[in-house]
Amino acid sequence: MARALIRRLVFGIIAVAGVVVLAFLLEFVVPGDPAKAIAPRAQSAAVLANIRTQLHLNQPLIVQFADYFGNLLRGNLGTSYIQRQPVASLIGPRLLTTGVLALAGVIAEVIIGGALGIAATLYGRVRALVSAINLTLLAVPVFVLGLLLLLLFGFRLGIAPVTGGTGPGQLVLPALTLGLIGAPWYAQIVADQMQESLASSYVRTAVSKGLSDSYILRRHVLRNVLSPALTMVGLDLGSYLSGVVTVEVVFIWPGIGLLAVNSLHNLDRPVVMGTVIVGAVAVVFFNLFADVLRMFVDPRTREEA
Amino acid sequence: MTAGAAEQLSGAALELSDLNVKYGAKVHAVRNACLTVEAGQVVALIGETGSGKSSLALAAAGLLPSSATITGRVMIAGQDVSAMDRPGFRRVRASLLGCIAQDAMAALNPVVPVGRQIAELFTQHARMSRQQAAEAAVAALAQVEIRQPAAVARLYPHQLSGGMRQRVMIAMAVALSPPLIIADEPTTALDVSTQAEILALIGELREGMRSGFLWITHDMGVVAELADWAAVMYAGRIVEQAPVQQIFDAPAHPYTQGLLQTRRDLRSGAAGTPLFQILGAPPAPGDEPAGCPFSPRCPRATDVCAESDPPLEPVAAGHRAACHHPGPSGAPGETPAPAAAAPAAEGEGS
Numbered sequence: 001m002a003r004a005l006i007r008r009l010v011f012g013i014i015a016v017a018g019v020v021v022l023a024f025l026l027e028f029v030v031p032g033d034p035a036k037a038i039a040p041r042a043q044s045a046a047v048l049a050n051i052r053t054q055l056h057l058n059q060p061l062i063v064q065f066a067d068y069f070g071n072l073l074r075g076n077l078g079t080s081y082i083q084r085q086p087v088a089s090l091i092g093p094r095l096l097t098t099g100v101l102a103l104a105g106v107i108a109e110v111i112i113g114g115a116l117g118i119a120a121t122l123y124g125r126v127r128a129l130v131s132a133i134n135l136t137l138l139a140v141p142v143f144v145l146g147l148l149l150l151l152l153f154g155f156r157l158g159i160a161p162v163t164g165g166t167g168p169g170q171l172v173l174p175a176l177t178l179g180l181i182g183a184p185w186y187a188q189i190v191a192d193q194m195q196e197s198l199a200s201s202y203v204r205t206a207v208s209k210g211l212s213d214s215y216i217l218r219r220h221v222l223r224n225v226l227s228p229a230l231t232m233v234g235l236d237l238g239s240y241l242s243g244v245v246t247v248e249v250v251f252i253w254p255g256i257g258l259l260a261v262n263s264l265h266n267l268d269r270p271v272v273m274g275t276v277i278v279g280a281v282a283v284v285f286f287n288l289f290a291d292v293l294r295m296f297v298d299p300r301t302r303e304e305a
Numbered sequence: 306m307t308a309g310a311a312e313q314l315s316g317a318a319l320e321l322s323d324l325n326v327k328y329g330a331k332v333h334a335v336r337n338a339c340l341t342v343e344a345g346q347v348v349a350l351i352g353e354t355g356s357g358k359s360s361l362a363l364a365a366a367g368l369l370p371s372s373a374t375i376t377g378r379v380m381i382a383g384q385d386v387s388a389m390d391r392p393g394f395r396r397v398r399a400s401l402l403g404c405i406a407q408d409a410m411a412a413l414n415p416v417v418p419v420g421r422q423i424a425e426l427f428t429q430h431a432r433m434s435r436q437q438a439a440e441a442a443v444a445a446l447a448q449v450e451i452r453q454p455a456a457v458a459r460l461y462p463h464q465l466s467g468g469m470r471q472r473v474m475i476a477m478a479v480a481l482s483p484p485l486i487i488a489d490e491p492t493t494a495l496d497v498s499t500q501a502e503i504l505a506l507i508g509e510l511r512e513g514m515r516s517g518f519l520w521i522t523h524d525m526g527v528v529a530e531l532a533d534w535a536a537v538m539y540a541g542r543i544v545e546q547a548p549v550q551q552i553f554d555a556p557a558h559p560y561t562q563g564l565l566q567t568r569r570d571l572r573s574g575a576a577g578t579p580l581f582q583i584l585g586a587p588p589a590p591g592d593e594p595a596g597c598p599f600s601p602r603c604p605r606a607t608d609v610c611a612e613s614d615p616p617l618e619p620v621a622a623g624h625r626a627a628c629h630h631p632g633p634s635g636a637p638g639e640t641p642a643p644a645a646a647a648p649a650a651e652g653e654g655s
Contacts, residue, residue: 201411204368209426209477210399219425223416298416299461 008291012284019280020072020273024065027269037267038081055081068273077277078270080263087274090259095241095278097166098248098255101178102240104171105247106233108179113186114229120187121194130191134184146177146250164252174251178244182236189232193225227298234290241286242279316383318342318485318517319365324377326360326369326541331591334360336541338377339617342517342534344484349528349549350521351564352538353587358521359489361538365519366404366487367394382484399430403478403516405488409470413462419473420446420458426480445476450506468499472506479510487519492527504530525568529553537561540588540598543617547624557620557631559603597629605630 035051052058056067071078077087120130137145150173154162161169197203198221206216243257252258256275263271295302319342326335335357342348352358363369365379367386379387381401386394406412414422420442427438439458446454449472462470471491478486488507492500504527511518520532528535528549536546537558545558556562563583570581585602588594594601600610609629617627 201406201408202414205404205406205412205474205477206414207395208366208368208398208402208404209429210395210397211425211429212395215425215429220414220417224414227416300415300463 005288005291008288012288016277016280016284020069020277021065023273023276024068027272028061030264030267032267034081034267034269072277077274080271081268082263082266082271083268087270090271091256091274091278094254094256094259097253098241098243098257100166100171101174101244101247101253101255102237104175105178105182105240105244106236108175109182109186109236110229110233112179113183114190116183116187117190117194120191121198130187134187137180137184140181142177142181142246143250145180146174146247149173149177150250164254166254170251170253174244174247174253177247177250178240185232186229189228190225193228194221197221197224223297227294227301230293230297231290234286234288234293235283237289238283238286241282243275316380318344318346318382319519320378320380321361321365322378322380324361324364324379325375326357326364327374328372328590333593334373334541334590335364338543340519340536340543340546342485342519344382344515344517345511346533347511347518347520347531348534348536349532350519350536350538351523351525351528353523355587355590356538357541358538360541362487362489362519362521366402367398368404399426399483400481401483402485402487403481403483405471405474405478405486405491407490408494409467409474410462412474413470415462418459418461419465419470423458423473423477423480426477430481441480442476445480446473448479449473449476449510451476466499467495468502471495471499471503475503475506475510479514479516482514482516484516485519486516487521489521490523491520493522493524507531525564537564540593541590542598542614542627544599544628545624545626546617547621547626551621551624555621555624555633557624557626557633558599558628559605559630560599561626597627 033048034055034057035048038051039047049058056064059067068078075088077091079086080090083090116130116133120127150160150162153160153173160173161167164170203216203220206220211219241256243260244255245257245261247253248255248257249261256278260272260275262268263275291301319340321338321340324335324338324340325333327333338357338361340348340350340361350358350361360369360373364373364375365381367379369375375387377387378385384397384401386398386401389397413419420439423442423445424435424438427433427441428435431438431441433441443454443458446457451457451469451472457465457469457473462473465473471494474491478488491507492503495503507518508531520527522528532549534546535549535552536543537552537560538544539560545552545556545561547557552561553565556565560583563581566581567583583602588598588601594611596609596611596613597603597606597615600606603610605628607630613629615627615629617625620626620631
């Protein structure tokens, strides 16, 4: 079990390193001159050349990469071109902000999706309604849903704040958006697993033991649904932490995604790189986290793999 | 009140009267079954796949899906469970009957330790605390001769051997000492030596309890070893029932005789002699012939067999058969040598 985790950790580190290389190369594919972005009004070529020298932009690509990678290994993400601050100190608070949103979003999608899946399984009459809801949510683009919610709850009903920010009030709509977009996947997985479990021989055994329906549901059925759902929670937490760009832009939620978009506009390469690396690490970490959690809820996975 | 209590005590472990199980309009899985399992007895229910033996057992255990239509009366230890509503039956069922499934691996929850799966019987039905129930579960495991029961209680089903899992199932079924235990081919999935161990265990457990067993099987060897009574099913009907010795010594129904003949041939095992087999196949559910369902395959079939379905009637003391021409094999109109009988019978039938 420990061995399997170590193996996955090693693969994870290799994956992150690969992402670093790719992201670094992509930086140079993006057209534009960072020096001009830093000093947009500087007309003199000498000033721009000076900036390029300062940032080592005039050195060969391989040297720049070696420099960057060396710094990275020492835990140094570099300094923002525009804000003149260490990238780590820019990303740190944003990571927390996005983390709050990611966690709230995952909780929302688990609750909404879980409720839809359980309802569809237990009550035949709402099954068609649930699949209609699922299809609709799958078809709606994130920004459309976000704007609709903002329009309805923010402007029309006036019960949610429409200005950006990180207060608890401002968290509700973006979290709800993430929850609604992610819910159909959870609804599907919960319904499938529940149906399989309810038809299983061990549930028949539980019935033959005279256990009540709600007891069987809690102790025998839902425990078997937990494991696949947890895997998805791990995947979602990782991918949301790497930036829920659309949602953060729509709701002006100052997280990693918003930072990444702004930095891309400004050709602020160190910051873009920082957000990409943090995202990759988050994905790897939460997948590992989900694996560990699954070992707790499903004893069979402890010996496998 | 006193009369009711007395009735409860004196009632048979299981009493089925006129039990019918239908799936949809066409499939009549069990037809007018009457069967009694006395306390302390093992009644073997014998039949091929599709004969309705599992439907009968599941109906008796109240485990059929709601899509099945059940009529008739099911009495367990003097209590009419067919008259109870679902929640009413649920509350009493664990104290009335225990079930042993065929495939213990599938019948145990893969993500719950086996000890807890036994313990929940005690917390839910015997009002024990979790701690007490856990101890009682360990005791139940010890009762089915599992060594180091406390350690095994913490294991999950996939960590146990097939025989151990079946022991856990048995421990669960007998935990509350119910008057009736329904076992659905509990040794079929096991290898031969484990099978023998499990049969020996059941034999020992029987000694200490008054429970009646309904034992579903297609293995005549198990029947001979364990059962007091046997009931043979064919196409949803109980076609013969008698004390086991009677079934083996003087089977009256030609189908039972065929089953036993196959077994005898297997035992004597003379190389080169063709194995006796009952020609043809059982009718598909919902597509049964008129009259006796066995008549198309029966060496004794006459015109009356194609016209009316014979009822289950006494042929000797305690011995009943559903056949228009019951009697020992080799009766008139039947060629005694089985290998030769089959083709001859076909010729006669036309």
